[in-house]
Amino acid sequence: MGSRQVSTSWQGKHVTVAGLGVSGVPAARVLAGLGARVTVVSDGDDERSRTQAAQLEAEGVTVRLGDGATLPEGCELVVTTPGWKPDKPLFAAAAEAGVEVWGDVELAWRLRGPDAAPWLAVTGTNGKTTTVRMLASILEAAGLRTAAVGNIGVSLLDAVLGDEKYDVLAVELSSYQLHWAPSVRAHSAAVLNLAPDHLDWHGSMEAYAADKGRIYEGNAVACVYNAADRATEDLVRGADVEEGCRAIGFTLGTPGPSQLGVVDGILVDRAFVANRQKQAQELAQVSDVDPPAPHNIANALAAAALARAFGVEPAAVREGLRAFRPDAHRIEFVEEVAGVGYVDDSKATNTHAAQASLAAYDPIVWIAGGLAKGATFDELVTRSAERLRGVVLIGADRALVAEALARHAPQVPVVDLDRTDTGAMAAAVREAARLARPGDTVLLAPACASMDMFVNYDKRGEAFADAVRALAAEDA
Incomplete structure (x- = not known):
């Protein structure tokens, strides 16, 4: 963690950390290192939890496994991990006792030093990680010391x-984290898009949107919104920002004043120029963005807007976008077999992400299905029907996709693989290859979570890529 002068106000403070895992364990360690008396509470009592508990207890932290509902006596502050829902009994007990609840992001914000780096923050239903990594690449190209x-x-x-x-941090913030980060x-900050997601956690779409909108509170220079998504602009209108902070839109069309957009294959800036009524600054070519799918161009524009808000020159925007490479399983081209392209977008775990992926190709043989997480598929199918050559369905909730296809795309051939074993992916790729014609794209964009069949979306994507390579070997 490194040495640093920190306020001694933490000495002896009774702090409860709610949850273990990737957020709870570091928070507990940091707080204990600051001299706080830390108790970690967790609903879990499995082998992994017991291992983490033993490590923390060796460092002087008290851990209560299997008991996440009761507020420890004398508690003065609760620091929660993002996964804990707001309706947990622990939080009701904290409210009754007048005890504040912070998230790990709030804790980090409060622990910053007086010379701390400013934050350029990103949230949205989809595209957060890609946009933050693009932003970090641009900031690095500008010679700034930064991190995603x-x-x-x-x-x-x-x-x-x-x-x-x-010099500056590129910060990805989820709706969970923003809920517990009032300060x-x-x-500058961006909300990339808003679509129903995690409603089981937030309780309603309104509550979900409100938590996303917290990212704009107190912005100093720019609130970046999606001109194609009115809900993001509404969040800007409702935000309490510093005097002089501007609303900056991004669009895949020709930008108006105070917007970034696209003209004849060029990413242009009409926001951070001397005369935005009459001037536009070229930033990069669409071909500089990898992959140049529409939703990824939108990500690049949002990243560019935040960088420009921080004073980054146009040349660094282009250099940073050219240097950026997307993570695995995000619209990742795997291979071409018999004239058919195979694309892995296993990261498309909800309908909004799948819609963006499907909009990037035509015609498509679509591999979909998994755990729906309460989603419906009618709008997705309606928007994508004309692009579909065929569909192969896998996973526990595939019937929900099949029903939407029957309602809105009855002409599209559907193969329903009644399987949820990991070997189903190889069968799905073979069926997709049978439906596809040269020039088509076989697209894994499941619109569902992966845990019914795979450990995570990475493993699902790897299974798809392995099946495609096996197909290519046979075709060789």
Whole structure:
């Protein structure tokens, strides 16, 4: 973690950390290191939890496994991990006792030093990780000391407490994290898009949107919104920002004043120029973005807007976008077999992400299905029907996709694989190859979570890529 002068106000403070895992364990360690008396509470009592508990207890932290409902006596602050829902009994007990609840992001914000790096923050239903990584690439190209932090890369606590000195941080924030981060004030922030997701956690779409909108509170320079998604602009209108902070839109069309957009294959800026009524600044070519799918161009524009808000020159925007490479399983081209392209977008775990992926190709043989998480598929199928050559369905909730296809795309051939074993992916790829014609794209964009069949979306994508390569070997 590195040495750093910290306020001694934590000495002896009774702090409860709710949850273990990737957020709870570092938070407990940091707080204990600051001199707080830390108790970790967890609903879990499995082997992994017991191992983590033993490690923390050896460092002077008290751990209560299998008992996450009761507020420890004398507790003065609760620090929660993002996965804990707001309706947990522990939080009701904290409210009754007048005890504040912070998330790990709030904790990191409060622990920043007086010379801390400003935050450029990103949230949205989809595209957060890609946009933050693009932003970090642009900032690095500008010669700035930066890191992609939050849900990815360096942990926020490490970034604010470590010896590494940053000029600016590119911060990914989920709706969970924003819910428990009332004090965070970014230099500039972006909401990429809003679609129903995690409603079981937030309770309603309104509550979900409100938590996303917290990212704009107190912004100093720019609130970046999606001109194609009115809900994101509404969040800007409702935000309490610093005097002079501007609303900056991004669009896949020709930008108006105070917007970034696309003209004749060029990403242009009409927001951070001397005369935005009459001037536009070229930033990059569409071909500089990998992959140049529409939703990824939108990600690039949002990243560019945040970088420009921080004063980055146009040349660094282009250089940073050219240097950026997407993570695995995000619209990743695997191979061409018999004239058919195979694309892995296993990361498309909800309908909004799948819609963006499906919009990037035509014609498509679509591999879909998994755990629906309460989603419906009518709008997705309606928007994508004309692009579909065929569909192969796998996973526990495939019937929900099949029913939407029957209602809105009855002409599209559907293969319903009544399987949820991991070997089903190889069968799905073979069926997709049978339906596809040269020039088509076989697209894995499941619109569902993976846990019915795979450990995570990475394993699902790997299974798809392995099956495609096996098919290619046979065709060779």
